[in-house]
Amino acid sequence: MRFVSATALALVGALSIAQLHAQQAPPAAPKQAPMNMQDTSRKVPGGGIKAPGWQGKVDATEAAKGAKIDDSKFVQQGNEIQVNNGPQAIYWNPVNKTAGDYAVSATFTEPKYMSSNDHPHPYGLFIGGNKLDTDQATLLYCTPYGSGTFIVRGFGPAPFRLDGGGRGTANDAVHKAAPGGSVTQDVEMSVKGDKVECKINGTTVSSHSKSEVVGAGKLESTDGIVGLRIAHNVDVNVTNWKITK
Numbered sequence: 001m002r003f004v005s006a007t008a009l010a011l012v013g014a015l016s017i018a019q020l021h022a023q024q025a026p027p028a029a030p031k032q033a034p035m036n037m038q039d040t041s042r043k044v045p046g047g048g049i050k051a052p053g054w055q056g057k058v059d060a061t062e063a064a065k066g067a068k069i070d071d072s073k074f075v076q077q078g079n080e081i082q083v084n085n086g087p088q089a090i091y092w093n094p095v096n097k098t099a100g101d102y103a104v105s106a107t108f109t110e111p112k113y114m115s116s117n118d119h120p121h122p123y124g125l126f127i128g129g130n131k132l133d134t135d136q137a138t139l140l141y142c143t144p145y146g147s148g149t150f151i152v153r154g155f156g157p158a159p160f161r162l163d164g165g166g167r168g169t170a171n172d173a174v175h176k177a178a179p180g181g182s183v184t185q186d187v188e189m190s191v192k193g194d195k196v197e198c199k200i201n202g203t204t205v206s207s208h209s210k211s212e213v214v215g216a217g218k219l220e221s222t223d224g225i226v227g228l229r230i231a232h233n234v235d236v237n238v239t240n241w242k243i244t245k
């Protein structure tokens with residue numbers, strides 16, 4: 001007669017329970033491949049600024065990677081500015097300096113939505129630009145996405161945020177486009193009295209008092225140069241550029 005030890009019986013029991021649990025457990029979910037966010041800024045062939053009087057500067061984070069403003073193409077043809085952007089950057093003409101109450105506006109058109117990236121990137125206007133050609137630049141920008149969202153952020157000189165987290169705040173005023181389609185946004189930023197506002201397609205999407213915008217870590221002043229703010233890997237045309245007092 002054979003005797004089976006208590007240890008052997010316990011082991012057999014444990015294996016049986018483990019096999020039973022394995023049979024009952026649901027199958028593991030398949031692993032998903034990570035999304036290609038294409039966060040590396042491209043270099044556009046034939047780049048450089050080809051618009052009389054205009055200048056540009058890439059963000060500090062881009063410059064730290066070796067990016068230059070000539071990695072993008074900024075061309076003026078008649079009353080239209082065509083931007084094929086590589087690294088994210090600002091563009092300005094020093095003559096576009098204003099103070100007091102004013103408004104700056106322009107129309108932005110992506111001829112082919114997300115033509116150079118696989119997720120939306122924003123573009124729009126900035127105001128209150130001071131010391132733009134230094135590492136102490138301050139400015140505030142309002143930029144819509146073709147996905148129906150917008151952001152209001154700035155440099156003071158470190159980045160700061162007023163409206164829009166992640167990929168922006170949704171607003172019905174911001175036009176949406178299907179991938180590969182065209183999308184147009186009318187953007188206006190204004191200073192009037194104590195109010196600093198942004199309108200997109202005629203609707204006020206952001207409004208702040210000057211005390212929320214000017215101060216330590218934010219704008220030096222709402223007076224200053226106005227210009228364009230373009231995210232990386234974006235193809236956009238700008239028309240109807242206007243400053244009103």
